[in-house]
Amino acid sequence: MATINKSYFFLFFFFLSFALVIASDTDGTDQEEVQLDIYWKQRAEEAKKEAMQSFETDPEQVTEEFNSNVGELLMKQNGTRRHLRGNKKYNGPCMATNPMDACWRCDKNWAKNRKRLADCVQGFGKKTTGGKAGPIYVVTDPSDLDLVNPKPGTLRHAVIQKGPLWIIFARNMVIRLQQELLVTSDKTIDGRGANVNIHNGAGITLQFVKNVIITNLHIKKIVPKQGGMIRDSVDHIGRRTKSDGDGISIFGSSNVWIDHVSMENCADGLIDAIMGSTAITISNSHFTHHNDVMLFGASNSYTQDKIMQITVAFNHFGQGLVQRMPRCRHGFFHVVNNDYTHWLMYAIGGSMNPTIISQGNRFIAPPNQGAKEVTKRDHTAEAEWKNWEWRSEGDLMMNGAVFVQSGSGKSKHPAKMDLMPFKPGTYVAKLTKFSGALDCFVGKPC
Known part of the structure; x- marks a missing residue:
């Protein structure tokens, strides 16, 4: 027993x-x-605090500052001269046609003074300095083979480093990202002086970060990736879920400037800003061949996006675009001096009471009689959207384009819409002439 x-x-x-x-x-x-x-969770809390600090309590002041700066530049130039579009065929002297470009482009020593760019942003992203306070990091290797321990000299290694960093490229290169590129705070990705293509791979993600500049890149044919173990900072490796295939995804981030990028044909959006992202300027860029171009605010239920404030300025919305230029929820959006030469469904849309100020844009409607309206209120009865502040002022409507306005000017965001005389839509061809990634050569004005 x-x-x-x-x-x-x-x-x-x-x-x-x-x-x-x-x-x-x-x-x-x-x-x-x-x-x-x-x-x-800690990253999200830090990002939320930064976003609240970046929130402008008087967004009208920001739009008026922007308009005044445009006016001052045009007063100095021959405002009646008309220019054909197409910076690739332009062989004349340097001609900076809007205030952000005038701040740096015609300096033949721009390559020695790269960080001057950080002083040039306007609009809601005006406090963005990127990596200005840090050293320059030169990307020499276009590969993206090791996601856990990125190889020094690669773009992935550069963007995870601690502290401010100004990232440039040693030569022309095509970078095929194996998984989404997770960028840390206080970084500038500066493609000037090289032809840099983020092509046929994953896109760029800004998640719970602050103070990032992205300029002079070609971003195209971005596809979803299955995710996996990816290093997102020097001190942390984490498992990522499947990425959507956005060209640039801004998630819970603030003080972001995207300038002079050429983007097309991504699986999801070209640029999406969601989850309480704010203090963003998207400027001087060229968008083509895509369906859902820009999404600002991911869901009707996420009310934290009420703090979202975005400036969209001096961009060319070109061939092969369908809709969402942008599509907005909840926040405050200044859409100013852009050239809309193509859309198939609509140009600017939204839901959940966004405030949209459209000033001095050129809208050229498609031949389709059913797509002449610039605006679209998504799945919302007129009894509700008639109170939303959607204002058009100084816009040039061509080929039967119609912007349906709404609101009284007395909402929480009182869009007073005083027309500035120096920026009507007739100037847009000039203001956006050099949109997209530039051909910049060291020792010459860009």
Whole structure:
């Protein structure tokens, strides 16, 4: 009997020990997930604080500042001269046609004074300095082979470094990202002086970060990726879920400037800004061959996007575009001096009471009689959207284009819409003449 009891005791102890080992392994996995949740929760809280600090309580003042600067530049130039579009065929002297470009472009020593660019942003992203306070990092290797321990000299290695960094490129290169590129705070990705293509791979993600400049890149044919273990900072590696295929995804981030990018044909959006992102300027860029161009605010239910404030200025919305230029929810959006030469469904849309100020844009409607309206209120009854502040002032409507206005000018965002005389839509061909990635050569004006 005693022998039997000892045998049962031995078996009981063996299975108990085995169960504890399994429990220990399971607890380790759970602990890793808990730590991961803590890491991203902390990042989200920090990003939220930064976003609230970047929120402009008087957005009208920002739009008026922007308009005044445009007016001052045009007063100095021959405002009646008309220019054909197409910077690629232009061989004349440097001609900076809008205030942001005038700040740096015609300096033949721009390559020695790269960081001057950080002083040139206007609109809601005006406080963005990127990597101005840090050293220059030269990308020499276009590969993206190791996502956990990125190779020094690659773009992925550059964007995860601590502190401010101004990232440039040693030569022309095509970078095929194996998974989304996770950029940390206080970075500038500066493609001037090289032909840099982010092509046929994953896109760029700004998640819970601040103070990022992206300029002079070609971004096209971005596709979804399955995710996996990716290093997102020097001190952290995490498992990422499947990416959507956005060209540039701005998620819970603030103080972002996207300038002089050429973008086309991505699986999802070209540029999406969601989850409380704010203080953003998108300027001087060229968008083509895409369906859902820009999404600002991911869902009707996420009311934190009420703090979203975005300036969209001096861009060319060109061939092969369908809709969402942009599509907005909740926030405040200044769409100013852009050239809309193509759309198939509509140009500017939204839901959930966004304030949209459209000033001095040129809208050339498509031949389709059913797509002449610039605007679209998504799945909302007129009784509701008639109170939204959607204002058009100084816009040039061509080929039957119609902007349906709404609101009274007395909402929470009182869009007073005083027309500035120096920026009507007739000037747009000039203001956006050099949109998209520029051909910049060291030692010459860009």
